Amino acid sequence: MHDIKTWKHIFKLDPAKSLNDDDLRRICMSGTDAIMIGGTDNITENNISQLMHRINNYSIPLVLEISNVESVIPGFDLYFIPTVLNSSDVKYHNGMLLQALKTYGHLIDFSEVVFEGYVVLNPDCKVAKVTRANTNLTDEDIEAYAQMVNDMYRLPVMYVEYSGTYGETGMVKAAADMLTETQLFYGGGISTYEEAHAMATIADTIIVGNIIYEDMDKALKTVEIKETHK
Amino acid sequence: MHDIKTWKHIFKLDPAKSLNDDDLRRICMSGTDAIMIGGTDNITENNISQLMHRINNYSIPLVLEISNVESVIPGFDLYFIPTVLNSSDVKYHNGMLLQALKTYGHLIDFSEVVFEGYVVLNPDCKVAKVTRANTNLTDEDIEAYAQMVNDMYRLPVMYVEYSGTYGETGMVKAAADMLTETQLFYGGGISTYEEAHAMATIADTIIVGNIIYEDMDKALKTVEIKETHK
Numbered sequence: 001m002h003d004i005k006t007w008k009h010i011f012k013l014d015p016a017k018s019l020n021d022d023d024l025r026r027i028c029m030s031g032t033d034a035i036m037i038g039g040t041d042n043i044t045e046n047n048i049s050q051l052m053h054r055i056n057n058y059s060i061p062l063v064l065e066i067s068n069v070e071s072v073i074p075g076f077d078l079y080f081i082p083t084v085l086n087s088s089d090v091k092y093h094n095g096m097l098l099q100a101l102k103t104y105g106h107l108i109d110f111s112e113v114v115f116e117g118y119v120v121l122n123p124d125c126k127v128a129k130v131t132r133a134n135t136n137l138t139d140e141d142i143e144a145y146a147q148m149v150n151d152m153y154r155l156p157v158m159y160v161e162y163s164g165t166y167g168e169t170g171m172v173k174a175a176a177d178m179l180t181e182t183q184l185f186y187g188g189g190i191s192t193y194e195e196a197h198a199m200a201t202i203a204d205t206i207i208v209g210n211i212i213y214e215d216m217d218k219a220l221k222t223v224e225i226k227e228t229h230k
Numbered sequence: 231m232h233d234i235k236t237w238k239h240i241f242k243l244d245p246a247k248s249l250n251d252d253d254l255r256r257i258c259m260s261g262t263d264a265i266m267i268g269g270t271d272n273i274t275e276n277n278i279s280q281l282m283h284r285i286n287n288y289s290i291p292l293v294l295e296i297s298n299v300e301s302v303i304p305g306f307d308l309y310f311i312p313t314v315l316n317s318s319d320v321k322y323h324n325g326m327l328l329q330a331l332k333t334y335g336h337l338i339d340f341s342e343v344v345f346e347g348y349v350v351l352n353p354d355c356k357v358a359k360v361t362r363a364n365t366n367l368t369d370e371d372i373e374a375y376a377q378m379v380n381d382m383y384r385l386p387v388m389y390v391e392y393s394g395t396y397g398e399t400g401m402v403k404a405a406a407d408m409l410t411e412t413q414l415f416y417g418g419g420i421s422t423y424e425e426a427h428a429m430a431t432i433a434d435t436i437i438v439g440n441i442i443y444e445d446m447d448k449a450l451k452t453v454e455i456k457e458t459h460k
Contacts, residue, residue, distance in 0.1 A: 081382070085324060093323045094315060094378060101374035101382075110381040144331035148324060151340040152311070152331075153383055 002061050002077055004114060004156075005183060007033035008200060008226050011219070012065075012187065012209035013055075014039040015047040021054070023216055028058035030223045036080065036207065038065030040126045045071045052076065065116075069100045077112070082159065084118045085145055087131040116157040117149040121171065122188060125163035139174040146178035155182055160203070162188025164210065166195055172202045191215070196222035200229045232291050232307055234344060234386075235413060237263035238430060238456050241449070242295075242417065242439035243285075244269040245277040251284075253446055258288035260453045266310065266437065268295030270356045275301045282306065295346075299330045307342070312389065314348045315375055317361040346387040347379040351401065352418060355393035369404040376408035385412055390433070392418025394440065396425055402432045421445070426452035430459045 011032045013019065016039055019027070027035065037051055048064065048071050055062050056075070064076040072079070081100075084092040101108075119142065120128045123135040137145075142160075149158045158179060160172050166189030176184050186199045187207035191214070199206050212219045241262045243249065246269055249257070257265065267281055278294065278301050285292050286305070295310040296302055302309075311330075314322040331338075349372065350363040358365050367375075372390075379388045388409060390402050396419030406414050416429045417437035421444070429436050442449040 088320055090318055090320055090323060093320060097378055097382065098371070098374050101377050102370050105374055105377050108381075113382070115382050140332050141328070144328050144335055147331050147335050148327055151338075152327065152343070152345050153385075155383075 002034070004034075004078070004205075007205050008229050009196075009223055010034045010036050010063075010185075010205060010207045011212060012036045012038055012207050013051060013212065014209070015044075015051045016042040017213050019212070023212075024054055025058075026216060026220060027212065028055060028060050030220050031226060032060070032208075032223050033205075033226070034061040034063055036063040036065050037076075038067060038080075040067060040130060043067050043071050045073055049073055066100070069096060069103060072100065072104060078114055079112055080114045080116050080157070082116045082118045083155075084120060084127075084131045084133060085148065086119050086133045086135070086137065086141075088134055089132050092131040114157055115155050116159045116185070117145070117153060117155040117182070118159045118161055119145050119175075120161045120163065121167060122162045122165045125161075125165070127161065127163050137171075139171065142171050142174040143178050146175040146182075150179045150182045157185055158182050159185040159187065162186075165189045166191075167199070169198060169202060172199065176202050190222060191218055193218075193221045193224055196225045197228060200225040232264070234264075234308070234435075237435050238459050239426075239453055240264045240266050240293075240415075240435060240437045241442060242266045242268055242437050243281060243442065244439070245274075245281045246272040247443050249442070253442075254284055255288075256446060256450060257442065258285060258290050260450050261456060262290070262438075262453050263435075263456070264291040264293055266293040266295050267306075268297060268310075270297060270360060273297050273301050275303055279303055296330070299326060299333060302330065302334060308344055309342055310344045310346050310387070312346045312348045313385075314350060314357075314361045314363060315378065316349050316363045316365070316367065316371075318364055319362050322361040344387055345385050346389045346415070347375070347383060347385040347412070348389045348391055349375050349405070350391045350393065351397060352392045352395045355391075355395070357391065357393050367401075369401065372401050372404040373408050376405040376412075380409045380412045387415055388412050389415040389417065392416075395419045396421075397429075399428060399432060402429065406432050420452060421448055423448075423451045423454055426455045427458060430455040
């Protein structure tokens with residue numbers, strides 16, 4: 001069992017985007033704590049499976065973040081399952097989860113499953129649109145969501161997701177201040193070491209994604225926060 | 231702290247209905263494990279408060295099941311907060327909870343709070359209509375909800391609610407069979423000792439409500455399941 005509590009940095013790879021073998025090797029050997037495969041568009045069993053097999057050549061922990069029931073495949077170290085707390089559609093609260101449990105419930109090893117309480121904050125991102133998320137939130141909303149996750153649902157992870165844009169550190173801090181048990185993930189728009197450092201000061205774990213496909217050197221540089229945030 | 235795990239029998243009182251002092255004394259002295267105040271219609275701070283003060287003359291554990299944010303009042307031993315897992319309206323998943331936490335979050339002692347995962351199964355009951363619950367569920371749905379509550383949300387309580395009608399024991403058993411950690415509450419239509427006994431054989435805790443207002447002797451008789459289900 002992987003202790004995700006110790007993870008400070010995760011690279012998130014989109015199976016719908018291509019990465020050559022050399023770049024994939026650099027990501028896997030970067031010193032990051034884990035690689036998460038996940039995305040919103042064009043996620044298929046086929047492209048997930050291909051990427052999984054390429055990464056399984058390395059010893060890095062590999063996580064699948066499940067975005068639809070159709071593309072759940074075995075072979076990952078862990079499975080992260082999102083529940084989107086600020087979605088206005090019950091499908092993204094527990095509707096997809098219900099279908100997944102009806103289909104795979106008897107096969108699931110729950111010790112490999114981590115349930116993430118998502119709050120999506122960038123109104124322009126794909127995930128906000130798909131889940132019809134109410135992104136117009138105040139600090140008080142974020143505090144209440146954090147309390148909900150930490151004290152009521154007692155989920156292992158709260159994921160503050162600014163997907164595609166760099167977030168407001170004040171909002172992330174509002175969440176962090178309410179969490180005593182739940183681990184705080186921050187994701188969205190991290191493209192420099194400085195941005196990584198700023199969010200790693202507040203969140204327990206930062207997720208670095210898009211910059212991998214834009215500037216590999218800058219992406220790799222973000223792993224250095226592991227030295228300054230031990 | 232009350233150990234609700236030991237509770238086999240709960241009387242649920244509706245603050246919108248009247249009960250004379252003698253009947254209230256008989257309920258409080260019946261040997262039931264706790265009294266829960268809750269309802270759907272005409273629940274006000276005033277009628278909850280009055281009933282609470284009358285019951286506080288007895289030593290029985292007293293719980294408020296919160297049905298709206300406006301009628302939360304201090305003075306109870308425990309607060310049960312429902313999340314309706316098969317509601318089609320996010321308000322009854324976590325929407326009301328968000329408002330409650332924004333209003334009262336800083337005041338809440340979470341050691342006094344129990345989060346209940348409700349599945350509402352009687353399509354004709356008020357709570358099903360208010361929450362727009364999808365009550366057309368199969369055994370497989372109930373199993374998936376139970377797994378969701380037990381293994382994903384890890385809620386302390388799953389509440390199978392047939393409000394106003396006696397449920398199908400097969401459905402209740404489908405839930406019970408999936409629960410290893412979560413405590414199973416059954417409520418709905420229990421009006422005889424035999425019905426209480428049948429459900430207490432399957433569920434951890436039975437909730438007896440309406441019959442109190444229809445036939446006090448029969449209601450009190452249901453408490454005898456505590457002798458046969460130790």
